[in-house]
Amino acid sequence: MPITKVVILMGSRNPDGHTGRAAKALMEGLAERGVQAEQIWLLEHNLERCMQRGIDGFGGCLAEGHCLIQDDFGAIVERIRAAELVVFATPVYWGDLSEITRAFLDRLRRTCLHEEGKRGIQGKMAVGLCVAGGGGGGALNCADSLQRVLSHCEFDVLDVVPARRQNLDLKLEVLRATGRWLGERSAP
Numbered sequence: 142m143p144i145t146k147v148v149i150l151m152g153s154r155n156p157d158g159h160t161g162r163a164a165k166a167l168m169e170g171l172a173e174r175g176v177q178a179e180q181i182w183l184l185e186h187n188l189e190r191c192m193q194r195g196i197d198g199f200g201g202c203l204a205e206g207h208c209l210i211q212d213d214f215g216a217i218v219e220r221i222r223a224a225e226l227v228v229f230a231t232p233v234y235w236g237d238l239s240e241i242t243r244a245f246l247d248r249l250r251r252t253c254l255h256e257e258g259k260r261g262i263q264g265k266m267a268v269g270l271c272v273a274g275g276g277g278g279g280a281l282n283c284a285d286s287l288q289r290v291l292s293h294c295e296f297d298v299l300d301v302v303p304a305r306r307q308n309l310d311l312k313l314e315v316l317r318a319t320g321r322w323l324g325e326r327s328a329p
Contacts, residue, residue, distance in 0.1 A: 144266075144328050147171060147178035148224040150217070152231035152242030154184050159309055160272040163302075164230040166313040167270065170320020178228070181220065183241045186213035190244045191251060199251065206257030208248050218249065222261030225328040227296070229287060230270040236279030237286050238271075246290045253294040264329055267291050268319070269301035272312075277305030297329070 149168070153160035168178045189210050194200030201209040208214050221227050231242040238246065252258030269291065271283035280303035291298045300319065304312035 142328050143174075144176055144225045144323065144326055146224045147176060147226045147228065147323075148220055149178050149180045149228040149230055150221075150242070150245070151180055151182045152184075152229070152239040152245075153182075156182075158232070159274050159304070159306060160230050160232045160270065162309065162313060163270050163272045163304055163316055164228065166316035167228060167230075167268075167320040167323075170317040170322075171324045173317075173321050174324025176320075176324040179220075179224075181217060183217075183245055186217065188212055188214055188217075188241065188245055191247050199254070202248075202251035202258070203254050206252050206255030206259070208252055210248075214245070214248055217245070218252070218262075221265070224265070226266045226268070226323060226326075228268045228270065229291065231272070231283065231287065233271055233273035233279045233283040236282040238283055246287075250290050250293050259295055263295040264297050266323075266326070266329070267296035267298050268323065269298070270316070271301065271303045272309070273303075273305040275306065277307045280305050299323070299326075 269287040273280040284301040284303040
């Protein structure tokens with residue numbers, strides 16, 4: 142069965158910035174194959190950082206596979222579980238993920254230590270976009286960091302695309318082609 146539901150987690154603040162343009166290019170390629178994608182702008186949601194609860198610092202993460210903090214995290218995780226493909230799009234800050242992307246993924250990776258936390262995530266197709274502005278450095282380091290977290294959560298990581306301001310026009314074409322390719326894939 143072809144992919145029909147895609148969720149793009151946006152770790153950027155600017156829909157017209159480099160990361161927004163990269164996600165838009167991927168969405169255009171998906172749309173060419175009849176696949177629509179839903180964007181979730183993480184900064185528009187109430188997302189707290191991990192509180193490292195409990196005597197061991199894990200609280201409900203390790204014991205139950207869910208986060209005990211009452212914010213939008215759980216609802217976003219449910220949207221990920223309902224999707225067939227998840228895209229993680231982040232600007233590169235200091236050679237790594239944006240702070241909001243890191244905060245979200247820190248909590249997700251902790252819940253994925255438990256089988257219940259991995260439910261609906263384990264084996265789910267994922268793609269990463271790491272876009273560096275400014276001097277353009279750090280995209281490869283960020284891509285490596287994103288790959289490690291997604292693999293830890295046991296996503297089926299199909300690709301992580303690093304881009305930098307200096308090669309963004311080329312990468313936009315690559316991302317449109319990637320979207321078309323993903324639109325032709327079958328959901329597991």
